[in-house]
Amino acid sequence: EESVVIPTIKLNNGMSMPVLGYGTWLGFNDQMEIDMPSYKKMVDALEYAIDIGYRHIDTAHLYRVEPEVGEVIEKKIKEGVVKREDLFITTKVWQHYHREKDVEVSVRDSLRRMKLDYVDQVLVHWPMSHNQEGVDEKIDYLETWRGFEAVLKAGLTKSIGVSNFSVAQLKRLIASSKVVPATNQVEGLLPLLSNIKCAYNRNTTPLARRDARSQRRTRQRNKGYRGRELSENLLPTTVNSFNKMFYHWNIRLKSGTNTRQVNLNFPQHELVDYCKSQGIVVVAYAPLGCLVPSKNFPNSPEPKLDNPQMVAMAKKHKKTVTQIVLRHLYERGLVSLPKTVTRSRVLENASIFDFKLDADDTKVLESFNNGYRSNPLLWYINFEHYPFEKVVSGAVSLLLGRTGRPSGKEIARSA
Ligand code: NDP
16 A cells, blocks of 8 residues: 555654655756756656655755745645645755845745745755855854744744764754754765765865856856746855766765775764764665666765675665665665656655664664765865865875876876
C-alpha cells in the first residue's frame, strides 16, 4: 500500500519535526546551472509525497521553487489531504539578507511566495554573507541571528535554526543569544558527517570578469523566470566558474596520490555530539552523498549504489541500498532530507521505518567514512565566516592560488 508513517523528533521548543523531509533543491545540470526545468516533476513528486504521508518540506529562497511549494500546499489543503498545522515547512534566508533588518524582508518574501501566514522553521542558510556581486560583506551572524529572533517573536515562524554552522560558530552564537537554534542543517554524508580538508587562496576578479557574459545571460533568464519576481542574482558571480573549476579539480583530487589531501578522515562526531548536548537537532542534507550517479564524480569514494557490501546488506534486509543509508542516518538520531523528483523513490526513501540495522551492518557502514564532503562550497573558502576546515596543501594551494583554471598538464603534475 502506498503510504508511510514518518516518526517525529522533539525540538528544543517543544515542536515535533518529522524525521524525514522532502528536499526541494533541484540541483545543478551539466552546465552547473540550477536545473529549473525539472520543477514540474518536483511538483508532481511533492504532491505524491504529501498524499502518501510526508509532512516535512525543506525549501529555501535560493531554490526558486517557493511559489510551486506554496501551490502544492494550497492544493493539498483544499483537497483535505492535510491541514496546515500537520505540515512542517522550512525555508532559509540567503546570504544577501544577513543584516538584522533584512531578515524580516526575506522571510516575508518567502511567505508571500508560498502564500503562507507562517513557516515552521527558518534557517540561516550559511554563516557567510555576501552582496549580489558575490563580495564578502562580513556581516556577523550574531547580527543575523538577532533578526531571526525578531521574526520568531513576530510569529512569522514557529522556530529558528541554522545551517552549515561549525561547532565554534554554534558555541559563539549560543553564548551571546537569547534563543538556542532548534536545528543545525548540515551535510549528512554517508555514513558519517564529515569534512573535506582542502583549501586554496584565490582571486576571483579575473574569473568573474571572464564569466561576466554568461552571468548576464543567467540574470536575463532569471528575470523572465516564469513571470515571477525572482530576478535577483542569488549566487555570487563567481559560483559557476568555481563550480566548473572545482569539477575539473575534484576529478583529479579524488584520484591517485592526491586522495590523501581531500580524504583526511575527519568524521564530525564532534559536531553531532555537541548539537545533541545542546538540544539542537541535526538535520542531514544531501543524505545520499555521492552514492547516487547524479552526485558522482569519476573516482568519488565508495560506496556507490552497486557496492557489493551495500548490495549484500540491502539483500539481507530486503531493502534497497538507499534505504539502508537513510535508515542508518535515522538510527544515528539525525533528521534527513532526501531529494527526488521520482515518485517511486519518494515512496522508497520513506519506507525505512520497518526494519533495523545490526551491529555488523553499522560496522560496514562506518568503514566507509573517508572524510569526503560533497558540498564544500570552495568558492567561499576565503570568506570571513566560512565554516569548514581549511588545510593548505602545497600543490593545491599553489595551483588554486593563481587565477584561471589549471591546464590538464598542471593538474597531472600536481598529483
Ligand atoms: P540527495 O542526497 O537528496 O540526492 C539527490 C539525488 O539522489 C537526486 O539526483 C535524486 O534523483 C537521487 N535519488 C534520490 N532518491 C534516490 C533513490 N532512492 N535511488 C536512487 N537515486 C535517488 O541530495 P540533495 O543535495 O538534493 O540534498 C537533499 C536536500 O537537502 C535538498 O533538496 C535541500 O532541500 C537540502 N539541502 C540543503 C543544503 C543547505 O545548505 N542547507 C545544501 C544541499 C541540500 P531524482 O531526483 O532524479 O530522483
